[in-house]
Amino acid sequence: MSATGAAIAAIATAPGRGGVGVIRLSGSNLLPLARCISGGKTPVPRTVLYTDFVDENGQAIDSGLMLYFAAPASFTGEDVLELQGHGGPVVMQVLLSRCLQLGVRLAEPGEFTKRAFLNNKLDLAQAESVADLIDASSRSAARMAVRSLKGAFSQHIRVLTDDLITLRMLVEATLDFPEEEVDFLEAADVRGRLAxxxxxxxxxxxxxxxxxxLREGMSVVLVGAPNVGKSSLLNALAGDEVAIVTDIAGTTRDAVREQITLDGVPVHITDTAGLRDTDDVVEQIGIERSRKAVGEADVALILIDPAEGINAKTQAILNGLPPLLKKIEIRNKIDLSGEAAETVSDGLKFAGGADTLIKLSAKTGEGLNLLKQALLDKIGWQGGDEGLFLARRRHLAALHEVEAELENAALCGSGQIELLAEHLRLAQAACGEITGEFTADDLLGVIFSRFCIGK
Incomplete structure (x- = not known):
């Protein structure tokens, strides 16, 4: 595959003011354009050129550094030009306009990385890790994104693919000699290789x-009757006063969101408005948003006031929770009840179908570590990031497809060689979807459209 089309340009640095702003260009034969922008100077590949950036009349727009990377030794595999000037929004826009005036078009989101993929500089998993590295919300996620960018994930997929190709070769070779297929498969230990x-x-x-x-984190909602301590718990988890706390029911009139990090895992916490019937129009809107947050959550923390227990209002809230939502019951305010902080998980079902109960005090922080560990356990986090790599939902879907095809292959009898070969072929195709060896154009459009412009 190779990228085709006009040269492209985009501002590669973040919007706003900065000490340095970068405009990146990619295309074929960019040297004439470089000379126009630099006032006749010819950049040497991989050598910094300090120059004025000039307009069509030879007047300086800005001064800065020009870097030229000749194809194919560049990020995209094409000629790449970088203009590093002063990072003011106006000067960047004027310089970008000058590039467009010279026949370059504005890059689409992710188009630089897409061209790198199409020119075989990166496979698809590596290309996606570029965006993951930019979006990383913790050091662990950033480290794992770098591993994927360097090809760690892709290498695992290549090993799987090579083993599948070898297995397919052995199986399909028997199709030409049907009378010997059973002995041949046994001699090649196809069953053992498949296992x-x-x-x-x-x-x-x-x-x-x-x-x-680690890439996607988890979404957590705090639910319960008004004034059971949801906002206090959010503040305790966040380590800051992000939600207003009063003794007045209905203080939280809209969903309040905060992100924290637990063992490198990003946790998106939503403090829902107390779910109740109300005539207040503004509060009704907040409650509706809260119900939406509950529907999208991975884990619900169900707060129960030990003094009141599960009253009619709380029971109505519990009845409205999705049955498959993971739930943890929180018995808050142990600083008032005198109970000790503890986690109870004895298989009994607690409030709303929860299988874990935690006693804590949002006010003093006692028991918070128990809750944090319980949250990580709920999503299956095993701790540490050594040797791991970031993965997306589509990667998991493809790997599960490979798993299913291999399971089907293992069920094939000695007289089903053609069927065995087909399951192995489908497994290899699913592996290829991860690295982009077998990828539909519409999927590429979706993937790269989510990148920022300039990447």
Missing amino acids: QLQGRLKTVLQSAEQGAI
Whole structure:
């Protein structure tokens, strides 16, 4: 594959003022354009050129550094030009307009990385890790994104693919000699090779699932009757006064969101407005948003006031929770009840179908560490990031498809060689979807459209 089309340009630095602003260009034969912008100077590949950036009349727009990377030794595999000037929004826009005036078009989101993929500078998993590195919300996620960018995830997929190709070769070779197929498959230990492949896939899938947790984090909602301490718990988890706390029911009139990090895992917490019937129009809107947040959450923390227990209002809230939502019951205010902080998980069902109960005090912080560990346990986080790599939902879906095809292959009898070969072919195709070897154009459009402009 190779990228085609006009040269592209975009501001590669973040919007706003900065000491330095960068405009990136990619295309074929960019040297004439470079000479126009630099007032006749010719940049040497991979050598910094300090120059004025000039307009069509030779007047200086800005002065800065010009870097030229000749194809194919560049990020995109094409000629790449970088103009590093002063980071004011106006001067960047004027300089970008000058580039467009010279026949370059504005880059689409992610188009530089897409061209790198199409020119075989990166595979699809590596290309996606560029965006993941930019979006990383913790050091662990950033480290894992770099591993993926360097090809760690892709290497695992290549090993799986190579093993599948070898297995397919052995199986399909028997199709030409049907009278000897059983002896041939036994001699080649196809069953044993298939079992080894399934074991290797299981290891990759486990790492990918952990990487997906670290990339996407989890969404947590605090639910309960008004004035049971939801806002206090949010403040305690966030370590800051992000929500207003009063003794007045209905103080939280809209969903309040905050992000924290637990063992490198981003946790998106939503303090919902107390779910209740109300005539207040503004509060009704907040309650509706809260119900939406509950529907999208991974885990619900159900707060119960020990003094009141589960009254009619609380029971009505519990009845409205999605049955498959993971739930933890929180018995808050142990500083008032005199109870000790503890986690109870004895298989009993607690409030709303929760299987875990935690006693804590949002006011004093006693028991908060128990809650944090319980949250990580709920999403299956095993701790640490050594050897892991970031993965996306589509990667997991493809790996699960490979897993299903290998399971189907293992069920094939000695007289079903054609069926065995087909399941192995489908498994290899699913592996190829991860790295982009077999990827539909519409999927590429979706993936790269989510990148920022300039990447």
